[in-house]
Structure formats: structure tokens, C-alpha cells
Amino acid sequence: MISLDKKIIIRVPATSTGLGTGVDSIGIAFGLYYTVIVEEEMQHWQVNHALGKDIPHNEDNLIVRTILQIDSSIKPHQLTVMSDVPIGKGLGASTTAVAAGIKIANALGDLNMSLDDQIKAGSKMEGHADGIASALLGDITVSYFDGDMATTVKAPTPEAINALIYINKQEPDLNHNVYKQNISSNQAIMASSATNVLVAALMSNEWTKATEMMEKETFYVDNINEKVPELSIIKKHAHELGIYGTYVSKTGQAIITFGTTSELNQLRDVLSTADINGNLRLIKIDHDGATVRGE
Structure with missing residues (x-):
């Protein structure tokens, strides 16, 4: 001691x-x-x-x-x-x-x-x-x-990349979490493939490919956009700005989008007038x- x-x-x-x-x-x-x-x-x-x-x-x-x-x-x-x-x-x-x-x-x-x-x-x-x-x-x-x-x-992660975090003020309507409890073999193969490409992209510093794989929703419950409606809203506005790499945390309480400071400031400005009930914070990695x- x-x-x-x-x-x-x-x-x-x-x-x-x-x-x-x-x-x-x-x-x-x-x-x-x-x-x-x-x-x-x-x-x-x-x-x-x-x-x-x-x-x-x-x-x-x-x-x-x-x-x-x-x-x-x-x-x-x-x-x-x-x-x-x-x-x-x-x-x-x-x-x-x-x-x-x-x-x-x-x-x-x-x-x-x-x-x-x-x-x-x-x-x-x-x-x-x-x-x-x-x-x-x-x-x-x-x-x-x-x-x-x-x-x-x-x-x-690239030094220029930060995160815009949306924190829901209310508890999402989820029985357990955002993931399915059972999936088919085809879904498992798709999810495994997406994860493999995500990891390979991260290791080879291909950030654009990595963020595309982050948005694959194979494991999310089928009605994820009903359970966490802010997810589709944030992704829609992000895509309109050319920003990819949005996912929802396991509990459904936080939605994270990756991008440069300039990109995320634009997205935050747009989302400030969108129909979402939560807080937005720009955070470094x-x-x-x-x-x-x-x-």
C-alpha cells in the first residue's frame, strides 16, 4: 500500500x-x-x-x-x-x-x-x-x-473530427434498448459485414467510409424511428448538409453525429429550429x- x-x-x-x-x-x-x-x-x-x-x-x-x-x-x-x-x-x-x-x-x-x-x-x-x-x-x-x-x-480518430451530441430531455419509449433481441442469419451477416468494414475503415483512416457504416441500422428495432423520432430528423438534416456518421446510443437517450467544427455548427443551427425536444452540445473527442x- x-x-x-x-x-x-x-x-x-x-x-x-x-x-x-x-x-x-x-x-x-x-x-x-x-x-x-x-x-x-x-x-x-x-x-x-x-x-x-x-x-x-x-x-x-x-x-x-x-x-x-x-x-x-x-x-x-x-x-x-x-x-x-x-x-x-x-x-x-x-x-x-x-x-x-x-x-x-x-x-x-x-x-x-x-x-x-x-x-x-x-x-x-x-x-x-x-x-x-x-x-x-x-x-x-x-x-x-x-x-x-x-x-x-x-x-x-482524425484530429479535425468532433461530435454533436443530442441529449433527449425525455425517456425514449423503449422496453429495453434500441437493439433487436433476435435477428435472422441474413441480418447477422449484414451486421457483421458492416462492422468489419467500419473497423477496417477506422484502421486505414478512411473516415468517410467509417461514418457510412456507422449509419447501418441492422440491429436497431424495426420501429426505431417511432421509438426515437429525433434520429431520423437529425440524420435527414445532416445528410442535406453532406454530413454522415449519426447513430443513437444503446439506451436511446443520446444521438451522436460526427463532423468537423464547421459542419457541426451548421447542423446545430439547423436543428435549433427543428421539432426536437432536447439539448445539443458540440463536444471534442x-x-x-x-x-x-x-x-
Whole structure:
């Protein structure tokens, strides 16, 4: 165990998962951040935050539960949390807490966990690797997780590319999520083909082809445009401006469109007068992932 003679500051980016047909395998990190300051040792865990009354301030907090799952011998500390990642809006708020907990456990426990070990631990907690991999590594990540082994490759995004994120003010009319629970073999082949081309395009820096593949809707429920009507509205206006690369998050709460700052500002201006009930935010892509520093 290390002695805490100075504060440790953990910063974790927001994430979005399921780019196109990359269900539970492709994620991306955004420049909205969840920051945790690890302060003095305490008799009991104390998590200071202003994130809402439903989020615990004690050992029941997800950060602390993650820390103790990694190393149950770590002594209680005071943690202070600040976040501009919206909760329950499909941008990985819970994933940021898990990633922060892993980073804190690694530091306080002097565990020397590799990034692969951290991704594996987070994947086991979340049940899939896409969100935690992007939170820890940044950029777009492509991951495989079978319940035990996690393997991830980081794909760079062009520096000029940003994201326009639409956050729905209301809960979409979805029983579970935007994806079908069962698909035919032909649909599976189409989805696999689209995902293969998407990953190949990302790795070869063919961004235009990648964004076209992100818009393939093979896995979406058949009535996706009824469930999330803003998706078709945003895509329509984006296409009129020559912008491709719009997809809806797994929960249906967020719709993301990729483009340059100039393109996305044009789209935001158009959408500001469209019939959609939500907030629009122009956000940078995070290229670095979770960071740890002392103060």
C-alpha cells in the first residue's frame, strides 16, 4: 500500500457505445469528464458530490464498490467527485465511476495493473468491454470480451473530427434498448459485414467510409424511428448538409453525429429550429483516456 502524502486526481472521459453495428464492442470517448480527488484516509468512506440524492456518499457508492472489488484491503478515504457527464443519458456515467474506481484501487493498493488488466477488470464488472476500454484508453476502441478475456485495439480518430451530441430531455419509449433481441442469419451477416468494414475503415483512416457504416441500422428495432423520432430528423438534416456518421446510443437517450467544427455548427443551427425536444452540445473527442496525477 502507498501512503497518501498528496492528493491523487483521477479524470475519466464520458463514453458512448454501439457505434453503428458495433454492439457491445465499439466505443468512443468524449471530452466530458468525471473527476475524482482522492484525499485523506478516514475511518469510513466519504464520497463528496453534488450529483443527486440517489447517489450514495458512503461505501455503497459505485466508485468505492469498484475499489473494494479490486482490493478489499484498501483503507477508507475521502473522495470528492466533480462531473459534467450527464447521468442516465447514454454517455457512460456509471462507466466513468467504475474506471475511476479501478484507477484509485491501482494507485492506493500499489497494484501495478496494466491497462489490459484494468480493461479486463472493468469488463467483468460491466459485462462488456466497449465502454470501459474507451474510458481508459480514449479515442475509438474495438473490443472482444467473452466473460473472462478482454482484448482491445485502439483506433485513432482524425484530429479535425468532433461530435454533436443530442441529449433527449425525455425517456425514449423503449422496453429495453434500441437493439433487436433476435435477428435472422441474413441480418447477422449484414451486421457483421458492416462492422468489419467500419473497423477496417477506422484502421486505414478512411473516415468517410467509417461514418457510412456507422449509419447501418441492422440491429436497431424495426420501429426505431417511432421509438426515437429525433434520429431520423437529425440524420435527414445532416445528410442535406453532406454530413454522415449519426447513430443513437444503446439506451436511446443520446444521438451522436460526427463532423468537423464547421459542419457541426451548421447542423446545430439547423436543428435549433427543428421539432426536437432536447439539448445539443458540440463536444471534442477525447484522445487520451483516463488520467492519474498527483497534486
